Amino acid sequence: ETGVTQSPTHLIKTRGQQVTLRCSSQSGHNTVSWYQQALGQGPQFIFQYYREEENGRGNFPPRFSGLQFPNYSSELNVNALELDDSALYLCASSSPGGIKENTIYFGEGSWLTVV
Amino acid sequence: QKEVEQNSGPLSVPEGAIASLNCTYSDRGSQSFFWYRQYSGKSPELIMFIYSNGDKEDGRFTAQLNKASQYVSLLIRDSQPSDSATYLCAVKPHGGSQGNLIFGKGTKLSVKP
Numbered sequence: 277e278t279g280v281t282q283s284p285t286h287l288i289k290t291r292g293q294q295v296t297l298r299c300s301s302q303s304g305h306n307t308v309s310w311y312q313q314a315l316g317q318g319p320q321f322i323f324q325y326y327r328e329e330e331n332g333r334g335n336f337p338p339r340f341s342g343l344q345f346p347n348y349s350s351e352l353n354v355n356a357l358e359l360d361d362s363a364l365y366l367c368a369s370s371s372p373g374g375i376k377e378n379t380i381y382f383g384e385g386s387w388l389t390v391v
Numbered sequence: 392q393k394e395v396e397q398n399s400g401p402l403s404v405p406e407g408a409i410a411s412l413n414c415t416y417s418d419r420g421s422q423s424f425f426w427y428r429q430y431s432g433k434s435p436e437l438i439m440f441i442y443s444n445g446d447k448e449d450g451r452f453t454a455q456l457n458k459a460s461q462y463v464s465l466l467i468r469d470s471q472p473s474d475s476a477t478y479l480c481a482v483k484p485h486g487g488s489q490g491n492l493i494f495g496k497g498t499k500l501s502v503k504p
Contacts, residue, residue, distance in 0.1 A: 278436075309490030318395070318479050318494030319435065332488025366434055370490050379425070380490050385434040 278302060280383035282367050288389045289357050297352045297386045299367030308350040309380060310342060311366040319366055325350055357390045364388075393418040393484045397495035405503050410467040412478050412498050417461070420485025424456055425492065426465045427479040435479055439465070470502045 279302035289295050301308050307326045311319035321334035325344035339355040348369075354361055364387055368380035394417045404410045412426075423442055427435035441447045441454040441463070453466040463482075467474055477497040484493055 307489050316496070318481075318496045319492075320494070321491045324488045324490040326489070332491050334491070364434070368490055379423075379437065379440055380492065381437060382427075382434045 278369075278381035278383065280305075280367055280369050280381055282365075282383040282386050284386055285384065286387045286389075288391060291357055291359060291390055293357050293390075294353065294355045295357060295388060297354075297365050297367075297388070298349070299351070299369075299383060300349045301367075301369035302371075302381060305369035305371050305381075306348050307370045308344055308348065309368045309370070310350070310352045311368065311382075312336075312361075313364040313366060313385075314360075315363070322352070354388075359390050362388060362390045393482075393493055395480055395482050395493050395495040397478075397480050397498045399496055400499040401501050402498055403501045403503060404470050406470060406472060408470050408502075410470045410474065410500055410502070412465040412467075412480075412500065414463045414465075414480030414495055415461055416463070416480075416482045416493075418482065418484045418493075419458075419461060421461075421482045422485065423483040424454070424463045425481040425483075426452075426454060426463075427481060427494075428474075429477045429479055429497065431476075438478075467500075470500075472502050472504050475500055475502050 309324040310322040313319040324332040429435040455464045479497045480495045481492040
């Protein structure tokens with residue numbers, strides 16, 4: 277148990293639709309990152325939120341967007357879903373500062389299938 | 392393009408043997424290195440992190456880092472069938488934001504009873 281919770285755990289969407297995935301970070305962790313993991317691949321960094329601002333982004337198009345709330349929880353929104361968006365979406369939180377600041381802890385993930 | 396390379400496997404070892412998992416990375420400025428274990432259908436869980444050259448031991452696990460060779464390894468002693476999983480190597484690139492790690496594709500380990 278990492279203390280990072282995600283919802284929903286599984287969902288199926290139709291191509292062109294929009295989806296919102298939610299994440300509650302571990303207590304005391306103010307930084308939330310989102311990753312996409314396609315089948316047979318390692319997780320790929322989508323973006324990171326710190327103090328409600330996006331402060332790092334991977335190679336993902338603008339239709340991937342997010343929010344972070346004052347309680348550090350976060351949302352990932354994906355618009356105009358494509359078949360290739362089918363993947364496990366992972367939320368990760370990390371602690372501020374210190375030697376462990378680069379250590380991230382994943383939630384259980386949200387499995388998205390686009391049909 | 393900053394990359395992390397791992398042999399996809401599968402790596403098969405008998406129960407009780409030492410499993411050796413390897414990883415190379417391209418960003419010479421990387422400072423932090425991580426090993427995650429991922430069971431089928433589950434999310435990755437952190438096993439170890441290492442920052443300094445040399446070895447770091449935690450129970451049956453030993454992480455080894457050689458920054459000059461840009462090489463990280465994970466040794467699992469006394470391998471158990473419950474260690475069967477995919478092992479992901481991750482690297483924090485130089486200049487990357489706090490939660491930005493670059494992952495390899497993972498090595499699938501199978502421990503045979």
